[in-house]
Amino acid sequence: MTETLDTSIPSAAGASxxxxxxxxxxxxxxxxxxxxMVGDSVYYTALSWAAVQTGTPSQAGVVMAVSALPRAVLLLGGxxxxxxxxxxxxxxxxDAVRCAAVLAVAALLFLTTPGLWPLAALSLVFGAVDAVFIPAVGALPARVTAKDQLARVQGMRGLAIRLANVVGAPLGGLGVAVGGAATAFGLAGLLIAVSVPLLISVRVRELPADDKDGKVGTLHTTDATDVPEAAPAQPRRELRDGFAYIRGHRVLAPLMLAIALGDFGFVGPLNIGLTLLADRRGWGASGMGWVLAGFGVGAGIASLLLAVRGRLPRAGLVAAYAILAGSVAIGALAYVPSLLGAVGVSLLVGLLAGLSGAMCGALLQTQAEPAYLGRxxxxASLVSLGLAPLSMPFAGAAVAAWGVAPVFxxxxxxxxxxxxxxxxxxxLRRAELPR
Known part of the structure; x- marks a missing residue:
């Protein structure tokens, strides 16, 4: 190990x-x-605006969707x-690669009008980089704090996501209004760039000795400086080891199944079903926006609760009851006749979904050995971001065939x-978060 970088803190302990x-x-x-995250939100606003202004609606749709393919294909390898x-x-x-790519496109748009190809290329780059970024972001919290603080960190992370969603889109729109897509891309690149020196200053915990010395096949990693200690195993073998580890784990295996079922049941109604429900109820786009706002407020309350409370007892049971209660609220949403009632129910859905999601995320973080957390x-991300969205076309077709209520x-x-x-x-039912 090199001693020129002091980025380590003692191996993760039970209490902080x-x-x-x-x-x-x-x-x-x-x-x-x-x-x-704010930079990401600004980037997507700039990308959609630039694509719509440069090409046809169908071409813009392709540019926005093209990042999904490399993300889904490469995510497990990430x-x-x-x-x-x-x-x-x-x-x-x-973050360094994403920053460089966005600023390069911003410079290109300032200097010339290149057409759709740089936007499509940027979208592909983002998708490929996301494939390694998403697992690493998920694995990092366990290396910067102790296990007893991971539920609180999940709440803090949830609040950051909500804040990024609230701030990012208006910032992107302001950038477009001031100087066009090039200015918005430049702003996104600068925001992403801010994260790099902050991350360099973050200290990380070493892997526990049992993780480094024999529980990951031939993978020996220290996070004291994020430098591999020994020749790594073959990627395919490491990936198989990861699947075998999840499959044989008494908590993680059913937890992955619960996450998958929750995502498949939730994504369709929230994205496609809600739009069709608002249209058929006559609430319009503004009404749909209020319902989504209710969901966001509820999820934000759940995140705030965890950030302040830090730990909830009986995490497995809390997750189970929150999922069950949330599923009832999802079904009830299709039967609420008034917009005000729908906003109230969506707030409850957001609160319960945010609570169950945070509990599942915290259990995943605390139950998985740190050396396996990336895989x-x-x-989990492949299920949520790669497979669950595939349910949306089926949800739309089902609504057209049978109506909104049966699909919900x-x-x-x-x-x-x-x-x-x-x-x-x-x-899993008896699983607890560390004290």
């Missing part, structure tokens, strides 16, 4: 010296994460890279099965 919201190391990580090189190093490299996060009920039942899985898996 100070709560995460008062830990300067965690706050630097949170600042980097928030800056990167988990291997995050575990092999260390999540901190991977996140720093990913574990990659599998079926989706709620699928979602509720996730809670049933948690209750039927004794180790």
């Amino acid at each position: 010296d100070r709560p995460a919201h008062r830990d300067s190391n965690v706050l630097r990580w949170l600042g980097a994460y928030l800056s990167s 988990g291997v890279i995050a575990d092999r090189l260390g999540p901190r190093r991977v996140v720093i490299g990913s 574990v996060t990659a599998v 009920v079926v989706s709620a039942a699928v979602c509720g099965l996730g809670g049933v899985v948690v209750l039927c898996a004794p180790a």
Whole structure:
């Protein structure tokens, strides 16, 4: 190990010296994460505006969607890279590449009118980089704080995501209004760039000795400086090891199934079903916006609760009951006649979904051995970001064939099965977060 970089803190212990919201190391990580997420939101606003202004609507749709393919194809491999090189190093490299790519396109748009090809290329680059960025981001919190603070960190991360969504789109729109897409891209690049020095200053915990010395095949990684200690195993073998690890884990295996069922039951109604429901109820786009705002407020309250509370007892049971109650609220949303009632129900859905999501995320972080976290996060992310969105076309077709209410009920039942899985898996049902 090199001793020129002092980026390590002692190996993760069961309890921390100070709560995460008062830990300067965690706050630097949170600042980097928030800056990167706001930059992402500005980037997507700029990309959609530039694509619509440059090409036809169908071409713009292709540009916006083209990043999904490399993200889905490479995501599992990204988990291997995050575990092999260390999540901190991977996140720093990913943000540096994304920053350079966005600023290059911004410069190109300032100087000329190149057409759609640089936008499509940028979208492809973002998709490929996201494939390694997403697993590394998921694995990093366990290296910057102790296990007893991970629930609080999940809440802080949720608040950062909500804030980025609220701030990012208006900033992107302001950038477009002031100087066009080039200015907005430049702003996005600068925001992403802010995260790099913050991440460099973040100290990371070493892997526990049992993780480094024999539980990951031939993978030996230290996070003292994110430098591999020994020749790594073959990527395919590491990926197989990750799947075998999840499959044989008494908590992670049913937890992955519960997450998958929850995402498949939730994505369709929230994205396609809600739009069709608002249209058929006569609420219009503004009404749909209010319902989505209710969901966002509810999820934000759940994140704030965890950020302040830090830990909830009986995490497995809390997750199960929140999933079951949330599934009932999802089904009820299709039967609420008034807009005000729908906003109230959506707030409840957001609160319960935010609570169950944070509990599942915290359990994933605390139950997985740190050396496997990149691959574990990659599998969970592939389900949520790669496979669950595939349900949206089927949800739309089902609404056209059978109506809104039956689709919401079926989706709620699928979602509720996730809670049933948690209750039927004794180790997951009894799982606790560290004190």
